[in-house]
Amino acid sequence: MDLTAHQRSTYETTLRLGFEAPFVTERPPLFSPAAAAQDIANTHGSLSRFAQMLIPTEYAGWVEETTAHVESCYVGDWSSLHKVVVRGRQALGFLGRLGMRNLARFDIGQIKHHVQLDENGWVASEGVLCRLGVEEFVYTAGSCDWLLWQFSQGDWDAEAVDISPDRFIFGIQGPASLHTVEKATGEPLSDIEFSRSRMAQVSGVPVRVLRTGISGELGYELHGPAEHANDIWAAIVQSGLQFGIKQLGLRSQPVQHIEAGIATNGLDYLPAAILSPGAPRQFRRGVPTGSFLPTNGVTDYFRKPDELGWGFRKGVPERDFLGRDALVKDARDGGPGRILMGLVWDKRDVAGVLTSLLEEDEVPDQMEIPRGRGPHFDQVLRNGTPIGVATGRTISANLRQTISLCVIEQASAAPGTEVAVLWGGPGTPQREIRATVTALPFKPDRRRTDVTSL
Numbered sequence: 001m002d003l004t005a006h007q008r009s010t011y012e013t014t015l016r017l018g019f020e021a022p023f024v025t026e027r028p029p030l031f032s033p034a035a036a037a038q039d040i041a042n043t044h045g046s047l048s049r050f051a052q053m054l055i056p057t058e059y060a061g062w063v064e065e066t067t068a069h070v071e072s073c074y075v076g077d078w079s080s081l082h083k084v085v086v087r088g089r090q091a092l093g094f095l096g097r098l099g100m101r102n103l104a105r106f107d108i109g110q111i112k113h114h115v116q117l118d119e120n121g122w123v124a125s126e127g128v129l130c131r132l133g134v135e136e137f138v139y140t141a142g143s144c145d146w147l148l149w150q151f152s153q154g155d156w157d158a159e160a161v162d163i164s165p166d167r168f169i170f171g172i173q174g175p176a177s178l179h180t181v182e183k184a185t186g187e188p189l190s191d192i193e194f195s196r197s198r199m200a201q202v203s204g205v206p207v208r209v210l211r212t213g214i215s216g217e218l219g220y221e222l223h224g225p226a227e228h229a230n231d232i233w234a235a236i237v238q239s240g241l242q243f244g245i246k247q248l249g250l251r252s253q254p255v256q257h258i259e260a261g262i263a264t265n266g267l268d269y270l271p272a273a274i275l276s277p278g279a280p281r282q283f284r285r286g287v288p289t290g291s292f293l294p295t296n297g298v299t300d301y302f303r304k305p306d307e308l309g310w311g312f313r314k315g316v317p318e319r320d321f322l323g324r325d326a327l328v329k330d331a332r333d334g335g336p337g338r339i340l341m342g343l344v345w346d347k348r349d350v351a352g353v354l355t356s357l358l359e360e361d362e363v364p365d366q367m368e369i370p371r372g373r374g375p376h377f378d379q380v381l382r383n384g385t386p387i388g389v390a391t392g393r394t395i396s397a398n399l400r401q402t403i404s405l406c407v408i409e410q411a412s413a414a415p416g417t418e419v420a421v422l423w424g425g426p427g428t429p430q431r432e433i434r435a436t437v438t439a440l441p442f443k444p445d446r447r448r449t450d451v452t453s454l
Contacts, residue, residue: 004166004227007033011165014052015281032077033168033229037237041247048250048373051142051282053080058249062370063397065252069215070398070443072244073174075236076253078221079229081127082144082282083167086151087136088158095129095137098150100305100321106131111195111210114139115310116146117323121330122272122302126265126310130197130210138223140169142265142280149278150322168229171212172236173219173256176243178451181209181220183239189220190451203228203235213447216260255370258392258403261342261440263308267375268391268405270301291422291430292377292389301377306336307407309440338407342442343380343390345402345421346434353423353431362429370395379422380406381432387412390421390435396442403442404435415439 032038032055039056046057055077058065068074086095096103099114106112114129127141135158139147144162151160172181182189185200189209192198197210207224224232237245257264265271266283273279275298294300305311305327316327330336356363371394380388388408395402404421412419417437424430 004033004225007226008165011052018281032079033226034077034079034170034233035230037230037233038077038247041237042249050250050253051080051082055080056247056249058251059247062249062252062255065246065248066255066370067397068244068246068248069174069217069219069256071174072246073172073176073180073219073240074246074248075180075233075240076171076173076248077233078169078171079167079226080282081140081142081164081169083138083140083162083164083169084144084147085132085136085138085161085163086147086158087133087161088156089135090156091135091137091158094151094154094156094158095139096319097321098147099129100310100323100327102317102319103129107196108133109197111197111212113310114141115305116150117305117321117326118272118276119323119326120272121304121323121326122299123265123269123305123308123310124271124273124276124278128210128212130208138163143271143273143282145280145282146271146273146276146278149273149276166226168222168224168226168232170222170233170236171214171219171248172222172240172245173213173215174217175446175449176240176245177217177219178454179243180236180240180245181222184235185209190454192220194448202232205232207232213445214260214262215256216262216441216443217446218449218451219447252370254392255394255396258371258394258405259396259398259442260445261309261340261405261442263303263340263405264392269303269308270298270375272299272302274298288375288377289372289425290377291379291424291426293379293426301375303407304330304336306330307338307340309340311336336410338388338409339413340440341406341408341413341415342438342440343404343406343419343421343435344438345393345404346436347402349431349433350402353433364429364431365424367393367395370397378404380408380435381420381422382412382417387419393421399442401442405440406437408437413437 042056047054125146393404
């Protein structure tokens, strides 16, 4: 059995066993298909887990890695993302019914943000949908289990195939990303517009080049066959050396999302799919922490698309999609009571938490640097009254600030509004940290940079 077949076999066994799968059973698919190439620069020898894969925690250090997408570029490994191909005569019809976005105008090679709701209008899954052909699409997300379950509930003239262990995904983001990828492919790529893709080759291997923007900067992704992942990773690193490329570890991956104002499924909110047979099987850990205490159960961790900035600008459209009726009712009741904004945390208050171990007073919960590794929700107060929930607290070396996202009541959402974040879990020495509401993104959006003149 070759390496790819062995990885797929173990991946499928792990999914079949679900939460009962012992660690020794799932070890083989835990390693990235580019693990050998990455290990060369992983001088710390440390690995961290994302879904069902272990990738290096950091390479050169988190400060260099979290600034690379602003100063030069990075190459990061997102191969652990779930990937499902949907193909057939009714593939487009199924995907249009499942997601809230209109797919009527969807060119081959185009990329769309596919937001999938449950019948209550909560976000159940969201990810990237790419059209590969007239009747073929690939959906990539933290988990595609909601899609697979919904597909199984109908009688569609199509098929949905999990290709996760067969494909790698490498992100190359930053101002030098175009030059790096062009050198690796040996051809100009300035014809690829934002949210578009096409095929190219790296070291003779066919890969799909997607122009994306998860960092808020100019950026690309490479999708290709897992059996060539080591060679492609090494080629990207070599091509980017003259441009100052950094290899990005898992410790630094989520920081850019907060700077760009992007809420991440499973970190900044929990997917409504967890209450269904379409619950994510890839994430077996991650109990929410923080000062926020839900009053309505787990649904207090769910989010509506309007709360995350993904709502409709001109009202809910007439076309049919899962969750539409709930959105219509929400609109009739006055729309979302909360919206997504940013918070800049007071430097002195943050410093007080970080240096508390050097003082004689009670020690509050410490802050992981640059940010926490799992879902963390903190209560936001204004004049002592709860008005929102903060997530994604991170120290940004680019902004020299501690920042976070915040789902906040609209009456307190004006930029410049002073609020407080309650820091520390229940039963710990909690502190109120002053913060200021700010617009998103935290830094200029350069995803749509005109590359024709670069």
